[in-house]
Amino acid sequence: EMAMPMDELPRYVEECFSLKERYRGQIDVRVGLEGDYIEGWETEIHAIIERYPWDYVIGSVHFLGEWDITDFRQTHHWEGKDILEVYRQYYDAVSKAAATGMYDIMGHTDVIKRFGFVPSTEQTEERISLENAALQAIAKSGCAMELNASGLSKPCAEMFPSRRMLTEAIRLGIPLTMGSDAHDPMKLGEYLPEAEALLHELGCTEVAVFEGRHRSFIPLNV
Numbered sequence: 001e002m003a004m005p006m007d008e009l010p011r012y013v014e015e016c017f018s019l020k021e022r023y024r025g026q027i028d029v030r031v032g033l034e035g036d037y038i039e040g041w042e043t044e045i046h047a048i049i050e051r052y053p054w055d056y057v058i059g060s061v062h063f064l065g066e067w068d069i070t071d072f073r074q075t076h077h078w079e080g081k082d083i084l085e086v087y088r089q090y091y092d093a094v095s096k097a098a099a100t101g102m103y104d105i106m107g108h109t110d111v112i113k114r115f116g117f118v119p120s121t122e123q124t125e126e127r128i129s130l131e132n133a134a135l136q137a138i139a140k141s142g143c144a145m146e147l148n149a150s151g152l153s154k155p156c157a158e159m160f161p162s163r164r165m166l167t168e169a170i171r172l173g174i175p176l177t178m179g180s181d182a183h184d185p186m187k188l189g190e191y192l193p194e195a196e197a198l199l200h201e202l203g204c205t206e207v208a209v210f211e212g213r214h215r216s217f218i219p220l221n222v
């Protein structure tokens with residue numbers, strides 16, 4: 001229920017590319033893939049990415065081992081765990097994902113906070129250094145990062161990434177994109193005005209867009 005079964009992928013791609021052709025000149029359709037990053041599965045992931053002529057590929061960490069940290073049905077895995085240690089594993093995976101060079105955009109970079117499990121206030125400094133190390137890995141890789149507005153409707157009640165991380169990303173010169181991570185046609189574009197306003201407030205004047213995996217920038221309309 002969280003993602004597309006692999007055997008539906010060819011049909012999804014075929015439908016998207018036929019819509020791109022059908023509405024050419026009326027609606028600018030860009031076809032993307034949100035690809036998981038799971039350590040040890042790089043060859044398989046690379047093969048899926050190479051199979052189709054994507055406009056862009058988002059790299060996201062959902063899994064730590066077999067635990068999908070974004071699935072509300074799996075939050076019991078947090079029980080008895082050292083939260084900071086989970087954050088360490090998560091941000092290590094984000095850094096490794098960026099370093100693969102397989103992705104155009106890193107997705108929902110601090111989604112580990114989604115269900116409100118956060119390290120204690122005494123551990124804030126270490127949490128910030130984990131976040132910053134991941135941002136530095138993204139900056140070094142040259143890929144962009146999304147501002148994913150869907151976090152506003154999740155238990156964490158803030159976008160992915162946080163305002164602090166976003167400020168740091170802008171300071172590091174990481175190109176940014178915006179997304180609503182809709183999962184549902186009714187949520188298409190949800191909270192994008194809020195995302196745009198936040199970027200504007202932080203002094204960001206343009207966002208990255210992709211076609212045929214080539215990046216360009218468009219000005220923010222605020």
Ligand SMILES: [Fe+2]
Nearest residue numbers: 034060107108
């Ligand atoms: Fe995702």
